[in-house]
Amino acid sequence: MGRTFVMIAAGSRGDVQPCLALGRALAGQGDRVRVLASSRYQELIAAAGLEFHPLPADPADIIGSPEGQDLLAGRSNPVAFIRGIHRILRPLMNRILAQTQAAAKDADLVLAPTLGFLGLHLSQYLRVPHAIIHFQPSQPTGVFPHPLLPAARFLGALGNRLSFAAVDLGAWLVFHQFLNDWRRKDLGLPAVSPRALLRLARQAPVLCAFSPTVVPRPADWGANVHLTGFWHHEQPLWKPPRRLLDFLDDGTRPVYVGFGSMRTSDPEATDHLVRTALRRAGLRGVLAGDPATSESDMLVVGETPHDWLFPRMAAVVHHGGAGTTASALRAGVPSLVCPFFGDQTYWAARVHSLGAGPTPLPSRRLTVSALTGRLRAVTGDPAHAAAARRLGRALVKEDGVARACRVVRRLVDG
Numbered sequence: 001m002g003r004t005f006v007m008i009a010a011g012s013r014g015d016v017q018p019c020l021a022l023g024r025a026l027a028g029q030g031d032r033v034r035v036l037a038s039s040r041y042q043e044l045i046a047a048a049g050l051e052f053h054p055l056p057a058d059p060a061d062i063i064g065s066p067e068g069q070d071l072l073a074g075r076s077n078p079v080a081f082i083r084g085i086h087r088i089l090r091p092l093m094n095r096i097l098a099q100t101q102a103a104a105k106d107a108d109l110v111l112a113p114t115l116g117f118l119g120l121h122l123s124q125y126l127r128v129p130h131a132i133i134h135f136q137p138s139q140p141t142g143v144f145p146h147p148l149l150p151a152a153r154f155l156g157a158l159g160n161r162l163s164f165a166a167v168d169l170g171a172w173l174v175f176h177q178f179l180n181d182w183r184r185k186d187l188g189l190p191a192v193s194p195r196a197l198l199r200l201a202r203q204a205p206v207l208c209a210f211s212p213t214v215v216p217r218p219a220d221w222g223a224n225v226h227l228t229g230f231w232h233h234e235q236p237l238w239k240p241p242r243r244l245l246d247f248l249d250d251g252t253r254p255v256y257v258g259f260g261s262m263r264t265s266d267p268e269a270t271d272h273l274v275r276t277a278l279r280r281a282g283l284r285g286v287l288a289g290d291p292a293t294s295e296s297d298m299l300v301v302g303e304t305p306h307d308w309l310f311p312r313m314a315a316v317v318h319h320g321g322a323g324t325t326a327s328a329l330r331a332g333v334p335s336l337v338c339p340f341f342g343d344q345t346y347w348a349a350r351v352h353s354l355g356a357g358p359t360p361l362p363s364r365r366l367t368v369s370a371l372t373g374r375l376r377a378v379t380g381d382p383a384h385a386a387a388a389r390r391l392g393r394a395l396v397k398e399d400g401v402a403r404a405c406r407v408v409r410r411l412v413d414g
Contacts, residue, residue, distance in 0.1 A: 002030040003412050006104045007133075008112040008119065009037040010055060012261040014323025015113070015135055016041045018209045018231035020048040022111075025401045026408065036103040047235070053103035056095045093178040101125075101186060109412050114138050114168070116175055117201050125187040129411045131205040135322045136343040139206055139225050140164035141218040147346035168201070169194055205411060207404050210322065213394045214329065214350055226407045229400025230326040235305045244286075247299040251284055253314035254299070255379065258288030262319045262340045264363060274317075277371035283379065286313065307331070315378045319363070320344030320351075329356060332392025334384035336374050338363045355387030 005026055009019040016037050023033040027049055034051040035041075038058040045052040104110055104122045110130040112119030123130035136147045141164075142157030152163035172179075172194045180191040208215075208227045217227045248254070257274050264270040271289065275298055278285045285298045286309070294300045301309075306324065310316055310331035318324045320337040325347040328335045335357040337348035348360035358377035361370055378384055 002032055003108040004032045004034065004106050005408070006034050006036065006107040006110050006122075008055075008100065008103075008110070009035055009041070010057070010113060010115070011135070012321065013041065013044075014260065014321040016044065017233040017323055018135065019111075019133075020045065020050065021231040021233035021401050022209075022404050022408075023050045024048050024233070025405050029405070029409075034103060034107075036100060044235075048233075053099065055099060057092050093175070094182075097178065097182045097186070101182075109408065111207070111408070114201075115171055116179060117197060120197070120200055120204060121179065121183060121187060121189070124189055129205075131207050131408065131411060132201065134206055134208045134210075136210070136346060137208065137215055138164065138167075139208070139221055140202070141220050143218040143220070147343035150345060150349075165198065168198055172197060205407065207407060209400065209404070210326065211395055211398055211400065213391065213398070214326075214354065226403070228403040228407070229398035230330065230395065231401050231404060232307070232326070232330065234307050238305050238308065240304075240308065244299065244301060244304070247284075247286070248312055251297075253312065254284035254286045255315045255317060255375065256286045256288075256309060256313045257317040258324075259319040259338065259340070259363070260288075260321050260324055262363070264366075270366065273366060273368055273371065276368050277375055280368065280372040281375040281379070283314070283375060315357075315375075315384075317375070317378075320347040320360070322347060325351060326395075329388070329391050330395040332389045334378050334381075334388040336361060336378040338366060354391060355383060356391055357384055357388075 005023070007019045007023055009016040016035070019035055023035060027033045032051065034053055035045050036053045036055050037045060039054050040058055042052045100118055100122070104126060107122070107126055108128055110119040110122045110126070110128065111133055112130065113133050113135065117132070119130035119132060137144070138146065140161050142160050145152035145160045145163040146167045148167050149163040152159040176194070183189040183191060203224060206225045208225060209231045211229045212227050255278060257278070271287070274287065275285065279297070287298055287300045289300045291300050291302060306327035310328055310333055313333050315334045315336065316328040316331070317336045317338065318328060320339040321344060325335070325337070329351070335351050337344070337351050337357060337360045339345040339348045339360060340363045351357045352360055358374050358381070361374050
């Protein structure tokens, strides 16, 4: 009889799709997989053949709200960022925790991200194993700092290690009252101290859903940390629209520009800026947005699978989310990363360090002149194209999902 796996995908599409990749593989082995996510992704989850359970928080709506835009405006300050998240989520926390508990009621294993260490609490409550999912490197190391605290690298190995504790403790201080009340009142567990929580979390199995080709494994990570490779999800039965095929056949390879769930303070002005820069660089564009705003040299598309689209581009301009970064690298095309906040700056730096793109252009520094120059660099430098092809070939050979499946199977089978 198959097992029941519960996966918490509390973030944007870039967090949901890797979970679907792993979930489909587990379901293909006869297991039951339930994904807890925003209702925005219900159809996507159902199309993957997995169970859906609603999470009463939508990251895209949060980012697009006035409060979310204020949060992005203070993205350079991690303390202000964590406090802002608390302010936005506070009215939803009790509902989020109640739905999380309901979704996990019959789980044989819980897979959850780092924030709040929800999998650890549910594991203690249900007396089942759990694993922590890392979409970015969040396990302490002296080799590099936490992606949310890049400035810690100037303090050396000790500063790098302390940065991870600082991020986890900061999040715990913001949410500890909700979590400990939940433990006591609903889970029947004693309150937990931050020291005990971090000790347990550092011993827990960790599934790193990214590639050792992109993030070489630090020597100080323990055996509980499994660097599996990216979890690549292909959307089944997707057919490109005729207008997209015609546009691709009608000229030179275009450049894709899309920032996922990120929003600037003035989307119309940003759209005009992007189109102007592409034209100044002599490039055609495929843009994410409203298809009704397409022009002869700028095709605007709705949601389009990156695994189909990106290999057909000359380059990809994106925000640096973990999922989009993985798709662009796997496609073997160079990237220009325009990070907004969080771990996006980390992924932008990795792309540039690996040679697969020019110096990142932070979203707050977007101008026509700056973007035009970067577009010329990302499409005109053969070194970027060569590095991207090498990375793409290496990533296609990896099977992160299969490696993650083997770890999960060992956890439940003992």
